[in-house]
Amino acid sequence: MYLKNLELVGFKSFPEKSQFLFNKGITSIVGPNGCGKSNLLDALRWVLGEQRTSLLRGTKMEEVIFAGTRTLKPLGMAEVSLNIDNKDGSLPSQYGELTVSRRLYRSGESEYLINKVPCRLKDITDLFADSGVGAHAYAIIQQEMVDAILSDKNEERRFLFEEAA
Amino acid sequence: MYLKNLELVGFKSFPEKSQFLFNKGITSIVGPNGCGKSNLLDALRWVLGEQRTSLLRGTKMEEVIFAGTRTLKPLGMAEVSLNIDNKDGSLPSQYGELTVSRRLYRSGESEYLINKVPCRLKDITDLFADSGVGAHAYAIIQQEMVDAILSDKNEERRFLFEEAA
Amino acid sequence: AKAMFLETINKARDNFKQMYQELFTGGEADIILEDESDPLESRIEIVSRPRGKKPLTITQLSGGERALTAISLLFALYMVKPSPFCFLDEIDAPLDDVNVGRFLKIVRTFARQTQFVIITHNKITMEAADTLYGVTMEEPGVSKVVAVRFKKEAETDDTILDLHY
Amino acid sequence: AKAMFLETINKARDNFKQMYQELFTGGEADIILEDESDPLESRIEIVSRPRGKKPLTITQLSGGERALTAISLLFALYMVKPSPFCFLDEIDAPLDDVNVGRFLKIVRTFARQTQFVIITHNKITMEAADTLYGVTMEEPGVSKVVAVRFKKEAETDDTILDLHY
Numbered sequence: 028m029y030l031k032n033l034e035l036v037g038f039k040s041f042p043e044k045s046q047f048l049f050n051k052g053i054t055s056i057v058g059p060n061g062c063g064k065s066n067l068l069d070a071l072r073w074v075l076g077e078q079r080t081s082l083l084r085g086t087k088m089e090e091v092i093f094a095g096t097r098t099l100k101p102l103g104m105a106e107v108s109l110n111i112d113n114k115d116g117s118l119p120s121q122y123g124e125l126t127v128s129r130r131l132y133r134s135g136e137s138e139y140l141i142n143k144v145p146c147r148l149k150d151i152t153d154l155f156a157d158s159g160v161g162a163h164a165y166a167i168i169q170q171e172m173v174d175a176i177l178s179d180k181n182e183e184r185r186f187l188f189e190e191a192a
Numbered sequence: 193m194y195l196k197n198l199e200l201v202g203f204k205s206f207p208e209k210s211q212f213l214f215n216k217g218i219t220s221i222v223g224p225n226g227c228g229k230s231n232l233l234d235a236l237r238w239v240l241g242e243q244r245t246s247l248l249r250g251t252k253m254e255e256v257i258f259a260g261t262r263t264l265k266p267l268g269m270a271e272v273s274l275n276i277d278n279k280d281g282s283l284p285s286q287y288g289e290l291t292v293s294r295r296l297y298r299s300g301e302s303e304y305l306i307n308k309v310p311c312r313l314k315d316i317t318d319l320f321a322d323s324g325v326g327a328h329a330y331a332i333i334q335q336e337m338v339d340a341i342l343s344d345k346n347e348e349r350r351f352l353f354e355e356a357a
Numbered sequence: 358a359k360a361m362f363l364e365t366i367n368k369a370r371d372n373f374k375q376m377y378q379e380l381f382t383g384g385e386a387d388i389i390l391e392d393e394s395d396p397l398e399s400r401i402e403i404v405s406r407p408r409g410k411k412p413l414t415i416t417q418l419s420g421g422e423r424a425l426t427a428i429s430l431l432f433a434l435y436m437v438k439p440s441p442f443c444f445l446d447e448i449d450a451p452l453d454d455v456n457v458g459r460f461l462k463i464v465r466t467f468a469r470q471t472q473f474v475i476i477t478h479n480k481i482t483m484e485a486a487d488t489l490y491g492v493t494m495e496e497p498g499v500s501k502v503v504a505v506r507f508k509k510e511a512e513t514d515d516t517i518l519d520l521h522y
Numbered sequence: 523a524k525a526m527f528l529e530t531i532n533k534a535r536d537n538f539k540q541m542y543q544e545l546f547t548g549g550e551a552d553i554i555l556e557d558e559s560d561p562l563e564s565r566i567e568i569v570s571r572p573r574g575k576k577p578l579t580i581t582q583l584s585g586g587e588r589a590l591t592a593i594s595l596l597f598a599l600y601m602v603k604p605s606p607f608c609f610l611d612e613i614d615a616p617l618d619d620v621n622v623g624r625f626l627k628i629v630r631t632f633a634r635q636t637q638f639v640i641i642t643h644n645k646i647t648m649e650a651a652d653t654l655y656g657v658t659m660e661e662p663g664v665s666k667v668v669a670v671r672f673k674k675e676a677e678t679d680d681t682i683l684d685l686h687y
């Protein structure tokens with residue numbers, strides 16, 4: 028499989044509909060401090076089913092919804108969609124092209140969709156569970172993980188090994 | 193007061209006698225990963241009386257003594273000396289020029305000296321206690337401190353404020 | 358499960374030693390199960406000895422050496438079970454230029470089968486990317502994704518600097 | 523002691539707001555005692571709101587914004603009780619080029635009365651220094667201090683690169 032693009036609207040610092048196209052090879056994301064680069068990574072984690080708010084730098088899941096600025100009002104919903112090319116069939120789905128979407132409303136209601144068909148969160152995490160692409164795998168690496176993997180506490184390290192097994 | 197130079201022998205990755213001259217203004221220390229830059233900072237902390245091995249990246253104080261390499265044998269002692277110009281009298285000492293030295297032997301024995309006269313560790317820490325230059329003050333800042341100062345745990349932050357009071 | 362985990366550890370160990378050699382150009386590395394008879398619960402110990410040195414513990418290594426050790430380990434696990442994509446957030450920050458170069462050399466080989474997305478402030482990493490995206494915040498608090506360069510055409514550092522205002 | 527601590531907090535607060543403006547060119551900052559009536563035990567809360575944004579908590583800020591907030595606070599405390607020297611170990615690592623520049627501008631003003639020693643891998647910081655020292659490890663595991671440049675004469679980036687082998 029390979030990723031085609033990521034679409035965000037109302038997610039963290041992306042109030043307006045934004046697209047991020049994935050290419051083959053190495054893509055680098057640059058920009059000033061605080062401009063939203065790590066937020067893109069959070070969006071990817073989130074649409075893959077991440078439930079641990081700590082990994083999204085929050086305490087409540089509601090915090091991923093655009094909270095407004097001095098001049099803009101907060102929004103009522105966050106939505107992220109991930110388009111995937113699955114022609115090699117590496118994801119357990121009959122579809123050659125997949126769009127996984129996740130929505131969260133301020134009311135706390137969530138919606139999950141695969142190719143526009145509503146589903147459960149579990150259906151999304153199951154889809155990625157074995158491909159090494161879960162919201163939990165070593166496919167997403169941040170600075171804190173680098174320290175955690177070497178720390179005296181064994182859990183993070185053990186968890187990564189279990190993911191690779 | 194201002195610092196004149198730092199002398200190390202047998203301290204961490206500095207088996208041979210090494211000098212670091214302090215200048216006015218901004219001095220930058222550069223070099224490849226693992227070449228010994230942070231070890232210089234550790235040496236400064238240590239000669240100012242630091243007793244917390246965790247701040248020296250160790251568990252036992254003995255770990256600051258040169259442990260040898262594949263080709264060199266370990267040494268039996270670490271010694272660091274700090275030469276200070278005190279002509280403005282900002283340090284509570286009659287001397288216009290001060291040399292503070294600290295030695296540690298593998299046996300566990302320690303020696304402390306001010307201007308070559310043996311003294312106690314307390315005499316060294318007392319000397320710096322009020323000048324904002326203690327081994328504890330915000331005069332020495334590392335990456336971990338930057339996280340600690342903002343963390344939910346209040347202690348590091350409170351400690352820094354008390355140091356400034 | 359026990360046999361599978363042991364097999365993962367063994368494969369990871371071989372990969373770790375290989376990755377370590379490529380990143381450290383020497384030295385020794387190992388993954389040790391504290392309790393071989395109980396792989397599913399045992400502590401996993403990481404050994405990292407850069408060339409010529411004999412550090413006693415991982416905590417004594419420099420910031421860059423620790424980062425490079427963790428990167429070797431993460432790549433080792435990735436080799437056991439490659440993920441279709443890999444998203445790295447500023448993990449090159451503690452590395453000197455030579456080590457960034459070695460890190461990117463490995464990323465380039467993996468990038469033939471894996472989409473790499475690297476968030477970075479490092480000019481060398483930006484240069485190595487096939488595709489460069491910028492994230493900007495012209496309107497305070499509102500992020501926008503901007504394509505800066507596709508497949509290494511035309512763009513210069515000035516374009517990147519324009520993202521800062 | 524209580525009055526003294528309150529006075530320190532108040533001075534630090536004013537300095538923090540000033541430092542924050544210089545580093546963030548806008549936005550709001552504050553130091554809040556959770557329990558005003560019990561300053562010696564109360565939690566100290568830090569408020570950091572970059573221009574135009576309204577982040578709910580410090581954890582939502584970006585890596586660079588957090589580093590810059592911590593630096594503003596450390597400089598604020600330093601201004602209450604300046605130390606004769608200040609030793610910084612790679613605290614510029616998470617900052618983008620523009621923020622490194624702003625950080626160095628403040629360091630330069632303080633450097634008239636304080637000796638600053640900055641360990642760094644950042645080219646801009648190296649350029650800004652009056653004196654440049656290199657630490658090398660030609661013999662594995664053995665550090666050597668090398669003077670690279672004194673008072674901004676003659677040296678070029680090539681000299682710095684020569685420290686890497």
Ligand SMILES: Nc1ncnc2c1ncn2[C@@H]1O[C@H](COP(=O)(O)OP(=O)(O)OP(=O)(O)O)[C@@H](O)[C@H]1O
Pocket residue numbers: 038039040058059060061062063064065066067090091092093094095492498572575576577582583584585586587616
């Ligand atoms: N729910 C939200 N609504 C609006 N803005 C948000 C929300 N959550 C986070 N932000 C903003 O996003 C910004 C952080 O963005 P991000 O972490 O992506 O920066 P970055 O580009 O990674 O920067 P750095 O280079 O410093 O790591 C913060 O300023 C924060 O206020």
Ligand SMILES: Nc1ncnc2c1ncn2[C@@H]1O[C@H](COP(=O)(O)OP(=O)(O)OP(=O)(O)O)[C@@H](O)[C@H]1O
Pocket residue numbers: 203204205223224225226227228229230231232255256257258259260407410411412417418419420421422451663
């Ligand atoms: N007691 C000791 N004897 C010998 N070598 C030691 C001792 N303690 C630490 N070292 C070595 O010093 C090295 C670390 O040096 P240091 O932390 O100063 O590097 P650095 O220049 O700060 O690098 P970086 O840029 O990666 O932060 C390690 O390789 C470690 O093995």
Ligand SMILES: [Mg+2]
Pocket residue numbers: 064065066446584585586
């Ligand atoms: Mg970031």
Ligand SMILES: [Mg+2]
Pocket residue numbers: 229230419420421
């Ligand atoms: Mg270091």
